[in-house]
Amino acid sequence: MMENRKQVNFYRLALAEGKRFRMELSDDYRLTGTGGGVFTWLAPVYDSMDQNETWHRLVLSGIFRECKYEIMAAASNEDLREFLYAEERTADQIEEMLREQTFIRKVNTDDLLLHSLTGQYLYILIRVSGARVDSHFQIDGLHVEFPWGSFVEYLPEIYQMSGRDTFFERYMTVLQSMYEDQEREVDYVPDYLDYESTPEEHLPELASWTGDWSREQQYSSGQIRWLLKHLQEIQCGRGTGHVLEEMIALSVGRKARILEYFKWHDWMKKGTGLMEAYEKLYGREEDTFTVILDTSDMKHPPAKEKLLQLMEDYIPLGMNCNLVLLDWSSHMDTHCYLDKNSRLSIPEQADTSGFVLGGNYVLG
Numbered sequence: 001m002m003e004n005r006k007q008v009n010f011y012r013l014a015l016a017e018g019k020r021f022r023m024e025l026s027d028d029y030r031l032t033g034t035g036g037g038v039f040t041w042l043a044p045v046y047d048s049m050d051q052n053e054t055w056h057r058l059v060l061s062g063i064f065r066e067c068k069y070e071i072m073a074a075a076s077n078e079d080l081r082e083f084l085y086a087e088e089r090t091a092d093q094i095e096e097m098l099r100e101q102t103f104i105r106k107v108n109t110d111d112l113l114l115h116s117l118t119g120q121y122l123y124i125l126i127r128v129s130g131a132r133v134d135s136h137f138q139i140d141g142l143h144v145e146f147p148w149g150s151f152v153e154y155l156p157e158i159y160q161m162s163g164r165d166t167f168f169e170r171y172m173t174v175l176q177s178m179y180e181d182q183e184r185e186v187d188y189v190p191d192y193l194d195y196e197s198t199p200e201e202h203l204p205e206l207a208s209w210t211g212d213w214s215r216e217q218q219y220s221s222g223q224i225r226w227l228l229k230h231l232q233e234i235q236c237g238r239g240t241g242h243v244l245e246e247m248i249a250l251s252v253g254r255k256a257r258i259l260e261y262f263k264w265h266d267w268m269k270k271g272t273g274l275m276e277a278y279e280k281l282y283g284r285e286e287d288t289f290t291v292i293l294d295t296s297d298m299k300h301p302p303a304k305e306k307l308l309q310l311m312e313d314y315i316p317l318g319m320n321c322n323l324v325l326l327d328w329s330s331h332m333d334t335h336c337y338l339d340k341n342s343r344l345s346i347p348e349q350a351d352t353s354g355f356v357l358g359g360n361y362v363l364g
Contacts, residue, residue: 011141031139036130040091043124054148055114062139074103075119195228239316290322
């Protein structure tokens, strides 16, 4: 295994600290630009604190559509920050100064070796040229690895005689980069398994490892993280009213009320006159309970079918559930009479769409 190499990252806030020419910084700290012309960004100068430091590799992350991008990396033992970051300094003047140092320049290459660079300070200049009006780019960031290192050092001495930055050394570096990228992915596995730190795109896969509890529900990333955090409590509490209430609240953003058979039946024994109406609403059997959800002020009420599908996973075996969605409504039976002083609605909001008036309805 190769010894650990240092790495400096230029992401998010580091992108904001650089010097920009026409490039814009998005709300999520990415460099963007649209249209034709030239866009330039000078990265924050990195001081390795070591004279004659060697540099290994630079990797750029971004999206470029109908654009040509150039990466210019230079190294020097001289601190040029005062000159480069002067307010009146133009992009062309910055590039001209960097060309006087030891530099590497690559076009449309997002992964380049820096083996020929030596110096305490590292300077990076990125220039993007838009070819059309609809050209667009987004730079997520970049990282640099140092010091220089090669698998050649682990080979017999005869292979090391070719020297640094030769064809054989660069060829071995290709294999080395592939190996180190794979090693880095393995090192990140614990982060992928942490529901709090894993990227959003990995959350659905991570959730699928814990069981098919989603049942095709469209959960947001925040909801999935909450579910993974409380997974043990939810799995152990399946079949209880508390967990069912929590899952409904998570899904629709509102707490439902659960009414079990014994809660109303024992109380209604004293009032047998309303027993039939209550049995029609809440069920006649002891294995039936009712979930009541107020949707009267919800702009987008949940679909009843999806709610029932969700609840099936948290209902005890052998139990039946009635789902009641409360909403504002009026019902008229076959003999309802509205006098001339009666109103169906507020006059300025009255709407007759959806009304069916038969022969038994009389508007006085």
